[in-house]
Amino acid sequence: MSGYVIRKPGRAGLPPAFLFLAGAFVAAWVLVSLFGRGQFLSAANISNIFVRSVALGIVAVGQSFAILGGSIDLSVAHLISVTAVMASFIMQGDPANIARAIVVVAAIGLGVGLLNGLIITKLRVNALIATLGTGLFMQGLLSTSFQNFAGAVAPEFEVLAYGTWGPVPIPVVVLLGVVALGALVMHRTRFGARLYAVGGHAEVARLSGLRTDRVLIGAHIIASLSAVLTGLFIAARLGAGAPWVGQDGVYDLESIAAVVVGGTALAGGRGGVLGTLAGVLIFSIMDSMFNQLGTGAFLKQVFRGFIIIAAVASYSVRSREEVG
Numbered sequence: 001m002s003g004y005v006i007r008k009p010g011r012a013g014l015p016p017a018f019l020f021l022a023g024a025f026v027a028a029w030v031l032v033s034l035f036g037r038g039q040f041l042s043a044a045n046i047s048n049i050f051v052r053s054v055a056l057g058i059v060a061v062g063q064s065f066a067i068l069g070g071s072i073d074l075s076v077a078h079l080i081s082v083t084a085v086m087a088s089f090i091m092q093g094d095p096a097n098i099a100r101a102i103v104v105v106a107a108i109g110l111g112v113g114l115l116n117g118l119i120i121t122k123l124r125v126n127a128l129i130a131t132l133g134t135g136l137f138m139q140g141l142l143s144t145s146f147q148n149f150a151g152a153v154a155p156e157f158e159v160l161a162y163g164t165w166g167p168v169p170i171p172v173v174v175l176l177g178v179v180a181l182g183a184l185v186m187h188r189t190r191f192g193a194r195l196y197a198v199g200g201h202a203e204v205a206r207l208s209g210l211r212t213d214r215v216l217i218g219a220h221i222i223a224s225l226s227a228v229l230t231g232l233f234i235a236a237r238l239g240a241g242a243p244w245v246g247q248d249g250v251y252d253l254e255s256i257a258a259v260v261v262g263g264t265a266l267a268g269g270r271g272g273v274l275g276t277l278a279g280v281l282i283f284s285i286m287d288s289m290f291n292q293l294g295t296g297a298f299l300k301q302v303f304r305g306f307i308i309i310a311a312v313a314s315y316s317v318r319s320r321e322e323v324g
Contacts, residue, residue, distance in 0.1 A: 015271075017262045017278035020311055024282045028289035036292035045292075047169060049284045054171040055230050055237075056254055057280040060262075061182045062226025063255040064276045065219040068186070070199040070268030071120060071127040073220060075135035076227040076255060077246035079112055082138050083231025084241025089151040098157050105228050112138070113224030117217030131220075135252070142243045149240040161237035171233060178229070182273035185222075195219060199268025227251070257304070258283060261311045282307065 032040035039045065059076050066073045083105045090101035112134060119130040163170040186192040197205040198215045206212045230251065235241045246252075262279030264271025286307065290300045 015263045015275035015278065016315070017275040017282075017311070020261070020307075020314075021278040021282050021285075024285050024307075028285050032289055032292045036289070037294070038292050040289070040292065045288060047172075049281070049288050050172045050175075051169055052287065053280045053284040054175045055233055055249065056251065056258060056283065057175045057277060058178050058233065059227050059230040059251050060255040060258040060276050060280055061178050061273050062223035064182065064259050064262075064264055064271065064273050065186075065195065066127075066223040067256070067259050067264050067266060068199045068268055068271055069195050069216050069219040070202060071216055071219060072256065072266075073116065073131045073223040073227075074128060074252045075112060075116060075131040075138065076223060076230075077250065077252040078135035078138045078142070079109060079224055079227040080231040080234065080246030080249070080251055081241070081243050082108060082142050082246075083228045084235040084238070084245050085142060085146050085150045085243060086241070087232055087235045088149070088153050088240040089146075091151060091153050091157065093152040093154055095154040095156045098154055102232070105231065106225065109224040109228035110221060113221030114217060116224065117213075117220040120220070121213035121216050139243070139247075146243050149238075149242045152240045153235050158236050158239065160233055174229075174233070178226070179273050179277050186272055191215070191218060196269055199265075199270075201269070254283070257308050261308055263311075263315055265315075279311075 029040045032038070059080065063073060063076065086108065087101045087105050090104055091097045116127075116131050116134055119125050119134070120127050123130075125133075159170060160174070161171055165173055186195065194205070194210050194215045195218075197208070197210060198212045202212050205215075227246075231241070231246070234245050234249075238245065258279035259271070259276050260266060260279070261282060262271065262275030262277070264275060283304065286303060287300070289295075290303070295303075
């Protein structure tokens with residue numbers, strides 16, 4: 001293999017998305033204090049904001065890898081449904097089946113990520129079409145076999161959703177662990193450096209000697225495994241899995257939106273999981289604020305759309321200023 005120098009991305013400092021997060025938090029606090037019900041700064045509400053961030057946050061970390069490499073994954077919502085259903089179906093409420101269920105769904109996630117990556121890199125199918133196709137394929141098989149909640153997770157497994165570690169909910173610990181691991185991989189490994197290079201300019205990376213196909217396949221495997229972990233969390237929270245849990249959560253589009261609001265460029269090559277965490281928390285804070293203000297569901301979507309457009313516009317202006 002020809003020699004080349006990999007330039008590692010910079011340190012994982014706080015991205016600009018945290019300014020939006022601080023602004024969203026202050027705005028929510030003021031509005032709820034003036035017009036809402038309850039205390040926005042109560043310990044219970046702050047804990048609820050973090051817990052409601054877990055499912056979206058985990059899958060969004062994996063989506064960050066795909067988008068950072070210049071790709072995208074629309075199959076994650078369907079994989080979440082498959083994971084939740086298969087995990088509860090295999091467990092059947094028996095703690096002895098927990099390990100087997102986790103191994104099976106992890107293998108499914110690994111296979112889906114590998115398949116997505118191979119279709120995109122070897123068959124040269126557009127990532128949107130490829131991952132949408134695999135997602136619809138999974139959903140078709142799942143809906144054919146299951147029409148309602150399937151089986152039940154073991155009571156011991158529900159600690160993933162409802163357990164606490166001291167005063168901190170275990171799901172929040174899991175989310176922060178996933179974010180920390182994602183940041184470590186992105187900013188402290190050769191794979192992370194190569195992912196930034198591929199996302200920045202795939203052809204230049206290829207001519208420099210990087211095996212770009214392997215990098216993108218790895219990114220899609222990470223995205224799929226993060227969807228599996230989200231599916232396990234949802235199954236633990238609901239007590240069982242159903243074929244619609246992933247789509248009802250709109251985890252495909254929501255994860256993409258969180259990544260973009262967090263400052264990762266859709267074209268790839270710029271961003272990171274810390275910004276994605278900020279994007280997820282912004283959405284959770286807005287949801288909490290809307291609930292306490294009694295805002296309707298349709299108006300929530302209007303505000304979400306406005307937040308996404310404002311964030312992307314701000315990053316675009318900032319990028320032009322840096323180039324200038």
